């Protein structure tokens with residue numbers, strides 16, 4: 517998916533999320549576990565106002581698990597909200613979602629019980645930036661449980677709800693938010709992880725950023741994957757060495773720099789260098 521956000525889009529996306537908020541109890545905010553800050557809409561708390569929120573760190577299979585654990589503590593301590601690591605592709609971790617939503621709504625459920633009212637399902641909306649895994653998660657949770665409940669008061673015919681277990685209902689269309697695009701670092705991290713496609717940013721610049729980041733935080737992985745005895749200081753040279761080792765060559769034996777850049781990005785995004793996180797919580 518190509519993201520081309522401009523103010524008109526952003527306002528529309530925000531309006532659509534605001535509309536859906538009227539129908540739900542809990543917001544499930546989907547972030548990329550490898551870059552929870554850059555994959556976040558900076559205005560999320562303002563947009564959802566006071567709705568309870570569950571943070572899901574998706575694509576946890578690709579992220580550095582120690583750092584993901586640090587992020588979970590971070591969200592719990594700094595935002596006073598529950599956070600879970602999940603993998604929407606394999607389904608890992610998603611069984612815990614209904615229980616966590618229930619925990620967030622304990623107060624409302626108790627109030628209903630005190631008034632002698634019957635318990636009702638908790639209604640949730642998934643929100644997140646493009647490509648973070650919203651559709652994958654909805655499909656996983658749906659598990660053929662799409663419920664046509666268009667006749668419920670206050671629910672337009674077009675809205676469909678997905679039953680997740682006995683106590684959670686999910687809106688079938690997610691709320692799409694936008695990242696903090698004007699920040700160059702955010703763009704580079706989103707591109708390095710594959711969250712935004714290569715037409716948007718110069719992929720050579722993204723590959724250089726990635727090589728430099730790996731040199732700093734995961735030098736052993738870089739050396740091991742590409743059989744480099746020593747890691748050059750210069751990021752351009754790192755790419756050249758990768759090209760050399762992997763036979764990315766043009767006529768006359770000249771290193772095909774672009775091909776080497778593509779190769780590095782493809783392999784990092786596919787997890788070939790192991791689990792990598794692009795952001796760590798500031799402690």
Ligand code: G4P
Pocket residue numbers: 517574575576577578602603604605606644645646647648649650651652653
């Ligand atoms: P969106 O609705 O938020 O835009 O995201 P979507 O579910 O379309 O997911 C975007 C890409 O991320 C998809 O890959 C999807 O398979 C992948 N993905 C989602 N969740 C996870 C996860 O937990 N782990 C991993 N490793 N990948 C995940 P794609 O290449 O665009 O498509 P495809 O590979 O499914 O064909």
